[in-house]
Amino acid sequence: MRNVTAIMQRELLSLFWSPIGYIVIAGFLLITGVIVLVSETFAPGQPASLRSMFQYTPLILTIIIPAISMRALSEEYRTGTIETLTTAPITDFEMVFGKYLASLAFYVIMLACTLVYLVLLEIFGNPDWGATLSAYFGLVLVGVLFTAFGIFASSLTRNQIVAWILGAVPLLLFAWFSFYYVSRAEGWVREVLQQVNVMGRFEQFARGSVTTDGLVFFLASAAFFLFVSVKVVESRRWR
Amino acid sequence: MIEVRNLSKFYGSHRAVDSISFSIAEGEIVGFLGPNGAGKTTTIRILTCFHPATAGAAAINGHDVFTESIKVRSVVGYLPENNPLYPEMRVREYLDFRGKLHGLDRAQRRAAIGRVSERCWLTDVIRRPIGQLSKGFRQRVGLADALLHNPKVLILDEPTVGLDPTQIRETRSLIQDLAKEHTVLLSSHILPEVQATCQRIIIINRGRIVASGSPDELRERVSGESQTIAEVQAPETDVRAGLEGLQGVTKVKVASTNGWTRATVATKADLRETIFRLSAEKGWAVRELRREVASLEDFFVKIVAGAIGGSEK
Ligand SMILES: Nc1ncnc2c1ncn2[C@@H]1O[C@H](COP(=O)(O)OP(=O)(O)OP(=O)(O)O)[C@@H](O)[C@H]1O
Ligand SMILES: [Mg+2]
Numbered sequence: 001m002r003n004v005t006a007i008m009q010r011e012l013l014s015l016f017w018s019p020i021g022y023i024v025i026a027g028f029l030l031i032t033g034v035i036v037l038v039s040e041t042f043a044p045g046q047p048a049s050l051r052s053m054f055q056y057t058p059l060i061l062t063i064i065i066p067a068i069s070m071r072a073l074s075e076e077y078r079t080g081t082i083e084t085l086t087t088a089p090i091t092d093f094e095m096v097f098g099k100y101l102a103s104l105a106f107y108v109i110m111l112a113c114t115l116v117y118l119v120l121l122e123i124f125g126n127p128d129w130g131a132t133l134s135a136y137f138g139l140v141l142v143g144v145l146f147t148a149f150g151i152f153a154s155s156l157t158r159n160q161i162v163a164w165i166l167g168a169v170p171l172l173l174f175a176w177f178s179f180y181y182v183s184r185a186e187g188w189v190r191e192v193l194q195q196v197n198v199m200g201r202f203e204q205f206a207r208g209s210v211t212t213d214g215l216v217f218f219l220a221s222a223a224f225f226l227f228v229s230v231k232v233v234e235s236r237r238w239r
Numbered sequence: 240m241i242e243v244r245n246l247s248k249f250y251g252s253h254r255a256v257d258s259i260s261f262s263i264a265e266g267e268i269v270g271f272l273g274p275n276g277a278g279k280t281t282t283i284r285i286l287t288c289f290h291p292a293t294a295g296a297a298a299i300n301g302h303d304v305f306t307e308s309i310k311v312r313s314v315v316g317y318l319p320e321n322n323p324l325y326p327e328m329r330v331r332e333y334l335d336f337r338g339k340l341h342g343l344d345r346a347q348r349r350a351a352i353g354r355v356s357e358r359c360w361l362t363d364v365i366r367r368p369i370g371q372l373s374k375g376f377r378q379r380v381g382l383a384d385a386l387l388h389n390p391k392v393l394i395l396d397e398p399t400v401g402l403d404p405t406q407i408r409e410t411r412s413l414i415q416d417l418a419k420e421h422t423v424l425l426s427s428h429i430l431p432e433v434q435a436t437c438q439r440i441i442i443i444n445r446g447r448i449v450a451s452g453s454p455d456e457l458r459e460r461v462s463g464e465s466q467t468i469a470e471v472q473a474p475e476t477d478v479r480a481g482l483e484g485l486q487g488v489t490k491v492k493v494a495s496t497n498g499w500t501r502a503t504v505a506t507k508a509d510l511r512e513t514i515f516r517l518s519a520e521k522g523w524a525v526r527e528l529r530r531e532v533a534s535l536e537d538f539f540v541k542i543v544a545g546a547i548g549g550s551e552k
Binding site for chain 1: 287288290
């Protein structure tokens with residue numbers, strides 16, 4: 001665990017050292033800010049929520065989160081620092097997991113910046129705190145999954161832009177596809193899509209219902225992609 | 240300390256290391272010498288657990304590099320070939336991070352950083368970002384990192400590449416100093432470099448060990464390549480017959496011009512005296528008599544050219 005913390009600390013610092021970290025945060029706040037301003041009615045006395053922001057956030061995150069995690073492994077490959085890292089007495093899992101936690105922590109910090117919208121909400125409206133809280137919890141879970149996928153994408157290539165595309169495009173297509181077709185498909189296809197529909201899963205949380213089913217979905221799929229990432233890192237040693 | 244048995248490594252179908260074996264005892268300082276692409280880095284990367292071998296086995300401190308790789312990694316200090324570092328980190332930060340990975344606690348890290356930064360002359364730059372340092376200082380950071388956990392075995396891949404002559408000398412003397420407490424394996428493609436620092440040299444070419452031994456032993460092997468040249472006033476056939484009659488002579492080359500015969504005798508021993516006596520006995524006039532000893536450099540150049548490596552295959 002000490003090794004994981006060491007990796008995570010360094011990684012988190014390097015995220016804040018690089019301009020990319022700030023660009024990502026700025027981009028995220030800009031997009032969500034525009035959505036909030038355009039669609040929310042901040043009329044006094046009206047029941048207010050961040051519903052519209054929450055509705056689209058997972059789609060935005062498919063692009064934002066892989067940008068956070070894209071450097072994690074690919075940059076180590078590109079600069080060759082992977083050599084000092086993987087010849088230090090730490091396991092490949094500790095390295096991957098430390099990097100994962102750093103990207104996730106960065107995401108959570110970024111998400112925390114949106115709490116400012118909640119302040120607006122409190123001033124101008126009458127928010128449903130229960131639903132808002134569970135929606136935030138859902139967003140964290142979406143991050144848990146997307147970050148794992150982003151790390152996986154980063155393990156595949158030494159080029160961070162390629163890593164970003166490899167992370168963002170499948171996530172975006174998948175999230176949109178399963179969301180769009182789940183109501184149109186039939187039979188077993190529909191059942192499967194219902195299981196893997198990230199947007200739908202998140203919507204449950206946004207509506208205020210926290211289910212173990214949803215929790216297990218996000219955690220298990222994140223664990224899967226982390227496992228695959230470790231395997232990719234291991235297999236790259238054989239080349 | 241380091242045991243390597245029949246180690247091979249393929250990159251796809253390209254054989255980079257071809258069934259090499261050697262062993263290094265505790266406290267030895269050994270130079271791995273070979274031309275570009277010989278397979279030095281490939282071998283070193285197997286020993287440091289960066290990538291696994293295709294066949295064969297290697298062990299450090301009694302631990303197999305593949306099955307007990309974490310144990311191996313914790314006794315090895317490694318300076319990789321191109322010395323990759325994080326440019327955005329400060330020297331102290333970087334060493335602190337590396338210390339954590341080696342399981343040192345806060346107090347141990349502070350002590351270790353103090354020790355290595357003094358040893359590698361880093362004290363003045365300890366707060367500077369690594370990216371701003373000159374190549375020589377970055378090399379010292381890499382070396383300091385390798386020494387941080389006081390490893391039993393130091394593996395340095397071309398530690399002096401890219402340094403200026405003063406720094407090369409400083410680094411060499413540092414390495415020799417380190418060899419008192421650590422077992423050292425270093426690689427180089429420059430002969431004087433390993434000759435100056437190492438007790439033993441392993442010469443490798445095209446993935447195979449072509450020679451190994453102390454610099455003196457190698458020089459002895461080289462003098463096996465030496466030749467004696469004599470120019471005497473006598474008919475060619477007489478000279479050939481006379482020289483071939485000498486003890487230990489296998490090959491004689493003769494050529495004559497204007498009654499003078501120039502003979503080149505390839506021998507291990509020094510034949511100058513014998514040839515002089517022979518000439519005196521036969522009444523030949525001598526106008527040249529000398530011995531040509533191939534230098535270690537020649538030997539190495541021949542190996543690089545594939546002359547020796549090829550014949551031993
Ligand atoms: N990652 C790789 N993929 C494919 N081939 C490789 C790889 N690394 C090295 N090789 C090949 O393996 C052979 C040995 O390379 P290696 O780097 O071990 O040589 P070296 O002795 O360290 O040379 P140098 O003195 O240039 O550092 C070379 O022919 C090289 O082209
Ligand atoms: Mg090399």
